[in-house]
Amino acid sequence: MATAKSGRQRAAAPDALPVEPVDTSYLRTLVGYNARRASLAIIETFMVRMAPYDLKVVDFSVLSLVAHNPGITSRQLCAALSVLPPNLVGLIATLERRGLIERLPHPSDGRAMGVHLTPQGTELMLQAEKTAFDLEMDATSRLTDAERKTLIRLLQKVYTPAD
Amino acid sequence: MATAKSGRQRAAAPDALPVEPVDTSYLRTLVGYNARRASLAIIETFMVRMAPYDLKVVDFSVLSLVAHNPGITSRQLCAALSVLPPNLVGLIATLERRGLIERLPHPSDGRAMGVHLTPQGTELMLQAEKTAFDLEMDATSRLTDAERKTLIRLLQKVYTPAD
DNA sequence: TATTGTTATACTCTATAACTATA
DNA sequence: TATAGTTATAGAGTATAACAATA
Numbered sequence: 001m002a003t004a005k006s007g008r009q010r011a012a013a014p015d016a017l018p019v020e021p022v023d024t025s026y027l028r029t030l031v032g033y034n035a036r037r038a039s040l041a042i043i044e045t046f047m048v049r050m051a052p053y054d055l056k057v058v059d060f061s062v063l064s065l066v067a068h069n070p071g072i073t074s075r076q077l078c079a080a081l082s083v084l085p086p087n088l089v090g091l092i093a094t095l096e097r098r099g100l101i102e103r104l105p106h107p108s109d110g111r112a113m114g115v116h117l118t119p120q121g122t123e124l125m126l127q128a129e130k131t132a133f134d135l136e137m138d139a140t141s142r143l144t145d146a147e148r149k150t151l152i153r154l155l156q157k158v159y160t161p162a163d
Numbered sequence: 164m165a166t167a168k169s170g171r172q173r174a175a176a177p178d179a180l181p182v183e184p185v186d187t188s189y190l191r192t193l194v195g196y197n198a199r200r201a202s203l204a205i206i207e208t209f210m211v212r213m214a215p216y217d218l219k220v221v222d223f224s225v226l227s228l229v230a231h232n233p234g235i236t237s238r239q240l241c242a243a244l245s246v247l248p249p250n251l252v253g254l255i256a257t258l259e260r261r262g263l264i265e266r267l268p269h270p271s272d273g274r275a276m277g278v279h280l281t282p283q284g285t286e287l288m289l290q291a292e293k294t295a296f297d298l299e300m301d302a303t304s305r306l307t308d309a310e311r312k313t314l315i316r317l318l319q320k321v322y323t324p325a326d
Numbered sequence: 327t328a329t330t331g332t333t334a335t336a337c338t339c340t341a342t343a344a345c346t347a348t349a
Numbered sequence: 350t351a352t353a354g355t356t357a358t359a360g361a362g363t364a365t366a367a368c369a370a371t372a
Contacts, residue, residue: 022235022243023228024228025231026230026292031311032202034315038198038202068186068189074353080187082203085354086341086357109349110353111354112354113353139194140320142321147317147320152191155314158303159201159203221362236330248332249331272329272372273330273372274370274372276331
């Protein structure tokens with residue numbers, strides 16, 4: 001499946017003409033199809049609700065990792081988020097220009113730089129993580145707390161390699 | 164999170180030097196983060212196992228919808244897969260050039276074309292859907308059958324709008 | 327007037343090669 | 350020799366505008 005980011009290309013406006021229904025029952029038997037649709041649905045909500053902070057998913061992920069891992073290096077961010085180093089450069093530069101992060105010399109490795117949140121970055125992430133929590137609850141409002149917990153556990157079993 | 168398609172940019176080769184672990188516990192509390200990682204893990208496996216058929220995820224999705232909805236139109240494919248019409252054109256053209264699909268005049272709408280599988284396309288999809296099933300089982304081998312069923316049900320609750 | 331399908335094109339995201347400074 | 354970070358650039362994926370043919 002290939003899916004929209006903006007939601008703009010959704011097939012139809014709320015009151016659009018009826019579209020002949022398509023049988024998607026086979027695709028719906030695939031875990032990959034369902035996982036992709038669910039993640040895109042949540043990401044769509046995420047983008048809308050994070051727009052006020054001017055944060056994309058990857059920006060939020062970087063800032064969140066920096067918040068919980070002060071002094072993390074670009075190398076570690078790339079590994080944790082599966083972003084290629086050349087593609088992280090501009091991202092980090094923009095966050096630094098916005099005054100959300102600062103880069104300090106790494107204490108033990110002269111090649112590396114440790115990334116830290118600035119006070120503004122810390123303040124922004126306090127709000128952003130709260131928003132992320134709220135938005136997650138809204139996007140998964142059809143799940144009970146127990147179901148949400150089960151869902152997360154099963155998803156982690158899928159992407160976490162067996163011991 | 165932004166993640167690789169090829170797996171090539173994985174942080175380290177199997178026996179690479181140890182990397183200081185990063186605390187991802189916060190991100191792991193988010194359904195969206197876990198759903199995205201799980202879907203990417205399965206898609207990575209999908210791409211490897213479908214390479215012999217020269218099918219990407221979107222190609223497989225299109226062919227599968229055509230297989231189960233003979234005569235489906237481009238318009239319907241776009242809506243079902245959230246692909247924008249201009250981006251479906253080349254995709255369809257390639258599948259047609261490969262002899263996997265054919266487009267026939269739509270019986271009741273002169274503007275539209277109905278898409279059908281050719282015998283070769285039918286033969287390919289029989290094998291490809293079998294491969295998809297096997298690959299899904301392998302990619303989710305840590306789940307029991309009951310867990311896999313639960314996972315699919317909960318994912319559908321996330322992306323399916325409430326009645 | 328609205329819709330299907332199309333072309334052309336712009337924008338974003340992801341990937342590869344090559345370089346520097348340090349280990 | 351290998352690694353962290355960077356630059357430049359190529360390629361894939363996704364978006365918008367505008368058009369012809371048909372409804």
